[in-house]
Amino acid sequence: MSADVELKNVWVRFGDFVAARDVDLHIGEGEFFTILGPSGCGKTTLLRAVSGFLEPSDGQVLIGGRDMAGIGPNRRPTALIFQNLALFPLMSVWENITFALEVRGVNRADRRKRATELLELIALPDQGDKMVGELSGGQRQRVAIARALAAEPDVLLLDEPLSALDLKLRQHMRSELRAIQQRVGITFIYITHDQGEALTMSDHIAVMREGVIEQVSDGTTLYDDPGSSFVASFVGENNYFRGTVVDTDVSYTTLDTPSGRFRGRTSKNQSLRKGDDAFVFIRPESIKFDSGLDNSLQARVRNQEFEGNFWQVFLDVEGENKGLKLSTVNDGRHHENISGDTVSVGFNADLAVVLPAGPLAAE
């Protein structure tokens, strides 16, 4: 069984501090939904409100259309995977996995059988009699998933469960999590500050900042059509120039900035008027060593970094003291050191987006 989750005008206050501000979200049945935001943005608070460890100060949480007010975490159709996993160290792996069944009074033989099935699902057969402490980080991770799935929740909640793993394992677990979600078909709500995780796994992503949902959309929209300057700067890397709108229509907007006059797409999500303070955002991979594009400028190469598949080139631009970052695919040709050289770079208006000036993500 799977269920949708709805948050209606949810506020969470801790004294004077507002952790969630009028949050409205609808998470569809069977979706892999991610709440993405920097630490302290209130995403964990929202998760706790869904799991029932916290009652919203205002508003409603509905799971499968049912109002969850006054229903404790032990009686909600949700299961939570904790950031530190919170496996029971004094129980064996199979006892951990079937704890939810033990609670429901399922007899030992049936529990063992179910444990065997779940160990199969997480690709850890014959590890049931080990103690949790004998497993590796990635194995523990999977045991935590199995333990939560054994409760047969309608909604699985995941609180940054991959943050403790090393990079390789994290990337592997991303696809594994996605595969498990598709196999069991229940709703996953995933919390992370890692946009890479969010983009690779999710059907939909909500970006959160200071208790407010900034944008909800699928990953490509989030990347290509950010709804606010915060989303543009938080999701993926972005270069930006700040300036004044000199001309705008439905398709394109032109900005006057200290570094020159630039043209970019008009954001679909926000309206702009002539004279407004605005940002134009350009992805590092959209800037080319080419002066024949819609926008062009002169820059001095500060330094360059080799990342294997990419070269990252850092440029100093007049009128913009933080500089620009340019990514170019390593095509196997020899790249001589061009540090200190003056180069012409440019970008097309279609690959740049103009948004009203607003808060940016912290570097």
Added chain:
Amino acid sequence: MNWLRTFFRRNGTPLAIFLLCSVLFWMFMMIILPQLFMVDFSLRANVPPPQWGTDTHSYTLEHYKYIVYGSSTSTDQFNTLDMGVFLRTLVAAIFVTLIDLILCYPIAYYLAHVARGGWGRLMVLSLIVPFWINEILRAFSFKVLFGTTGIINNFLVGIGFLDQPYDFIRNDIALWAGLTYAYILLMIFPIYNSVESLDRNQIDAARDLGSPWWRIHWRVVIPHAKPGISSGCTMVFMLTAGALAAPSILGGPSSLWFTQIIYQGFNQASNWARGSAYAIILLLTCIVFVLVVMKVFKVRLGEIAR
């Protein structure tokens, strides 16, 4: 001797010598020697001090036999009085330990995981402060509280719950209360220490998986706290079985604690030999009992010492 060299290097010679000497002094002079003397006394005939070391001060098992068979001049076949007191002391110590455990586990859990900040510290302080008062004074205060004209009787009679004052002392209730209270901190703090180290998320995880509160305690908190529980129970049991002040002051006229018989042997009957034998019997029985219980509950000695 490698560890000794490391020990000296790490602490410096003067400090190392001081540490070594004080530990050895403590072990031999304070623990091993007195116990050896007691064992020796318990195995010798009871003669007045001037004859100690002479031929009349010979080895014998008569004091150990005494607790079973009693005086040879007595008509009874067995020493039912002393054995009865011995058994009653052990059973009472077991019950006092269990009562302490039942009382202290919730307090320790509350302190460790529920009470926050200042309130928790205030609670700990109010638990400790009464123990700044001498044990004997505390026992007397219980006598005052539970006396026939004490606060408790006055209150119960005052609200009409009782027609006339209840004799808490004759019925040993004051004694039980006093003993339960006497070593309560030794139960609370080991349990508190072990419960406190439990990751709060494990409690939340169990709850999230649908567990009712009692099962959370049974499957998650208590197993985690087992070393602390064992350590607390061992200390309370040992000390209660060996308590003297509370039983002497709060015990009813008909109740005798085994330690009181030992005390009589040393101070009234001037029979140090029998007193020593009884003390050794109590000590060994308690140690064996604790080891057996630990075996049953699968607790290792190392865990208790943590």
